[in-house]
Amino acid sequence: MRVALTLALLVGATCIGLAEISFDAVQQRVAELQPKAEEKRFDEIGWAKDIREAKRLAKEHNRPVFLFTHDGRMNIGRC
């Protein structure tokens, strides 16, 4: 709901007269467009930096490795 409201405001913001838009207004809109915490829950997972480190930690902590292989760059969402 909150995301939907934010997006609605952002869509509305496109009606701003850009020829007159101030630095503060641009800065505010930049801030509004930033990823929200609820859109980056992926960051709430403790990811190992690579497979070999995961393997080492798995042995050390007696835990299994969860490996996800994918195309693109999941860390920036471009995947």
Next chain:
Amino acid sequence: MRAGPLSNKKVIDLLNGYFVPVYSVNEDYSRKGGAPKEEKEERERIFKAGYAAKKSVGSVHVYIVKPSGEFFDSMHVAEAAKPKTLIEMLEHAVSELKVAPGKPVVKLQPQSQGPACEADALTLHLTARSLDGKGAWSEFPVENWVVLSPVEQKEFLGNRTAVKAGETWTIPAGLSEKLLTHFYPATENNDVTKNKFLDQKLTATVVNVNGARGRARVTGNFRMEHSFYHKADGKIAEGTVIGYVDFDPTSQQISDVQLITDKATYGGGTFAIAVRAVR
């Protein structure tokens, strides 16, 4: 996966509490990819072990490897993307391997971080956000990092040793393209070398200069072919750009950047871009 199970509280709790999670980017592990040889060999070993166990194996999969390093289970991402299915897989592993619960073994940290760069380089963070929610890739915004070297900052500022309010210049095409090539929403294709600019221009106009601080307004537009999938589809990202750049006129270095798009469109949908400097 990221917008689905990897944003699911139960999945996050299971991964943090019982597993050592890791993800690997296929490009890095390809023959020409930048991952170390030993990394590639380890991933290949897991793939082969899964194949030998007659389990599903491929480049877009999840794998579970025992603490001993032995293969345990795998699943294609099409199945793993269903939170319920992935939870069942994880819980099965926890039960079978008798894993004790605990805290994450790796410290949580933002996965999107600016690249290491030389001193005095300017790091720009770009956010692309769908505004109308069209398409399966529009659930969350996507990001890019762009670094401008000290020399590129001078070029961006028109290579001028003295500036006055009202002065205007066009930012060199190579430099504006370096930034604008990321001006598209979330798509399956992210190979920007395939992008083709049909039109693009960024212009800077000095708004004021006050001693060691100057501010220029940046305006412009872009029209760029960017295919949604890797096969060319003629889709076009286009829009107008406006914002500001703060700079030191003496050193010709940029201290702040704030840029946004207006009325940007792609494939029948609308999106917005925000660019900010990160020091």
